[in-house]
Amino acid sequence: xxxxxxxxxxxxxxxxxxxxxxxxxxxxxxxxxxxxxxxxxxxxxxxxxxxxxxxxxxxxxxxxxxxxxxxxxxxxxxxxxxxxxxxxxxxxxxxxxxxxxxxxxxxxxxxxxxxxxxxxxxxxxxxxxxxxxxxxxxxxxxxxxxxxxxxxxxxxxxxxxxxxxxxxxxxxxxxxxxxxxxxxxxxxxxxxxxxxxxxxxxxxxxxxxxxxxxxxxxxxxxxxxxxxxxxxxxxxxxxxxxxxxxxxxxxxxxxxxxxxxxxxxxxxxxxxxxxxxxxxxxxxxxxxxxxxxxxxxxxxxxxxxxxxxxxxxxxxxxxxxxxxxxxxxxxxxxxxxxxxxxxxxxxxxxxxxxxxxxxxxxxxxxxxxxxxxxxxxxxxxxxxxxxxxxxxxxxxxxxxxxxxxxxxxxxxxxxxxxxxxxxxxxxxxxxxxxxxxxxxxxxxxxxxxxxxxxxxxxxxxxxxxxxxxxxxxxxxxxxxxxxxxxxxxxxxxxxxxxxxxxxxxxxxxxxxxxxxxxxxxxxxxxx
Ligand code: G4P
Numbered sequence: 001x002x003x004x005x006x007x008x009x010x011x012x013x014x015x016x017x018x019x020x021x022x023x024x025x026x027x028x029x030x031x032x033x034x035x036x037x038x039x040x041x042x043x044x045x046x047x048x049x050x051x052x053x054x055x056x057x058x059x060x061x062x063x064x065x066x067x068x069x070x071x072x073x074x075x076x077x078x079x080x081x082x083x084x085x086x087x088x089x090x091x092x093x094x095x096x097x098x099x100x101x102x103x104x105x106x107x108x109x110x111x112x113x114x115x116x117x118x119x120x121x122x123x124x125x126x127x128x129x130x131x132x133x134x135x136x137x138x139x140x141x142x143x144x145x146x147x148x149x150x151x152x153x154x155x156x157x158x159x160x161x162x163x164x165x166x167x168x169x170x171x172x173x174x175x176x177x178x179x180x181x182x183x184x185x186x187x188x189x190x191x192x193x194x195x196x197x198x199x200x201x202x203x204x205x206x207x208x209x210x211x212x213x214x215x216x217x218x219x220x221x222x223x224x225x226x227x228x229x230x231x232x233x234x235x236x237x238x239x240x241x242x243x244x245x246x247x248x249x250x251x252x253x254x255x256x257x258x259x260x261x262x263x264x265x266x267x268x269x270x271x272x273x274x275x276x277x278x279x280x281x282x283x284x285x286x287x288x289x290x291x292x293x294x295x296x297x298x299x300x301x302x303x304x305x306x307x308x309x310x311x312x313x314x315x316x317x318x319x320x321x322x323x324x325x326x327x328x329x330x331x332x333x334x335x336x337x338x339x340x341x342x343x344x345x346x347x348x349x350x351x352x353x354x355x356x357x358x359x360x361x362x363x364x365x366x367x368x369x370x371x372x373x374x375x376x377x378x379x380x381x382x383x384x385x386x387x388x389x390x391x392x393x394x395x396x397x398x399x400x401x402x403x404x405x406x407x408x409x410x411x412x413x414x415x416x417x418x419x420x421x422x423x424x425x426x427x428x429x430x431x432x433x434x435x436x437x438x439x440x441x442x443x444x445x446x447x448x449x450x451x452x453x454x455x456x457x458x459x460x461x462x463x464x465x466x467x468x469x470x471x472x473x474x475x476x477x478x479x480x481x482x483x484x485x486x487x488x489x490x491x492x493x494x495x496x497x498x499x500x501x502x503x504x505x506x507x508x509x510x511x512x513x514x515x516x517x518x519x520x521x522x523x524x525x526x527x
Pocket of ligand 1: 013014015016017018019020021022140141142143144255256257258259
């Protein structure tokens, strides 16, 4: 096994486009049958189900569906291991979602055929674009009445400024749906079975002009398919693997996750086209997956679901080297090496302690809070991965403690949650009201319920007199000190002690930035 047989990817979509259904079907077709149907289990049901996992039993940590790994053999490629990283599928956006996308090599963008590109798809796409993450598009729900396939392709091309290349084409949609034609292999995916709804038969043809097509599809269906598919092949870019991998072109597959149409074509596309692990941005130099030393970074920390335990799982993406159980890795900047005796690998079939892992794999490292989001781990600690950003919060709130004797507990809770990336916390230079910042509303609900359940701290949130925050820095320390002195009432420190300017509006940021040209105001901060 090497990193070249790893495909580490995420699915990006707007809620309801079918991410959960597609995830289940990918696992089903990938051989992890017992997980199908379980992905959607939430809360208690999910916790109860995951009791087969030792670590979950002992410590009450449920990591189900954060990372799903499955393997499958492909002609000419051999065994491919897929690591599917879950991006939380809430209406609301969290930093967790952004950061998960820093740990993947490619993404599948799921679009509802009736709705096209929706707001969250677009936001997630922008994050992928920042890192040139290549994207395969899956137009879902073609079994239902949808928008015209050409209109959908043009929308992807126009809204996302991407070249599109249809790889398959629907033979009708909704009531007229008869199957899906593979434009590359000239195969037709046809419904089979009693209900004639689910994908079953696959027939091969010599091309769209093959006369046998007339006996398989209805006369209107075959005429429409020939006309549309020929137009599509002439009108859009041909597939170009290099352009896809550079993030400039997206191959498009049509299908129905629910009716299992096109899911195997999608898996095949990920195996054949999606990139294996790539060099990761790091200081002093990018790290090549082929480098011998074991390196990785933590992109997510998941806290215990059982409030009586303080254990956490840090999710590390392995970037280079062959990881072996018991290995000692050092978090850059913290000094002490950690022996990793009980790493967790996320094989969907059997969740077991990992003995070995390869670049592109995700390892769960149980710890007591030593590991933080953004940490680099390596054998020799001479590098630091870059590009795991903190995002300027879009919502700021003042935390009001209901019982003033709980100040210490509150500070601990806010620090913990800032470490996990649930929220950001800012400690103003003047005044005693701590301020928390989030990217999406949902994070506020999570914060309050966890304060109550895990830390037994009753707190409320009030509007803060600020609207946004910027990390400030300057080449000349004197300039920074001067700026901070003159703006003390707007200054705060983040969890790591970095200076942050709290602004009443985005306009104020612009105004102040103009007055202090020597100071840099950053909307993201790399950790
Ligand atoms: P999400 O994770 O992206 O939010 O979407 P999810 O898979 O939960 O799918 C949202 C709804 O769309 C579900 O229906 C699901 O059954 C349906 N769906 C997903 N893929 C397809 C498809 O290919 N064709 C059709 N016709 N429907 C699809 P629901 O009624 O909201 O939920 P449920 O009660 O069926 O679970």
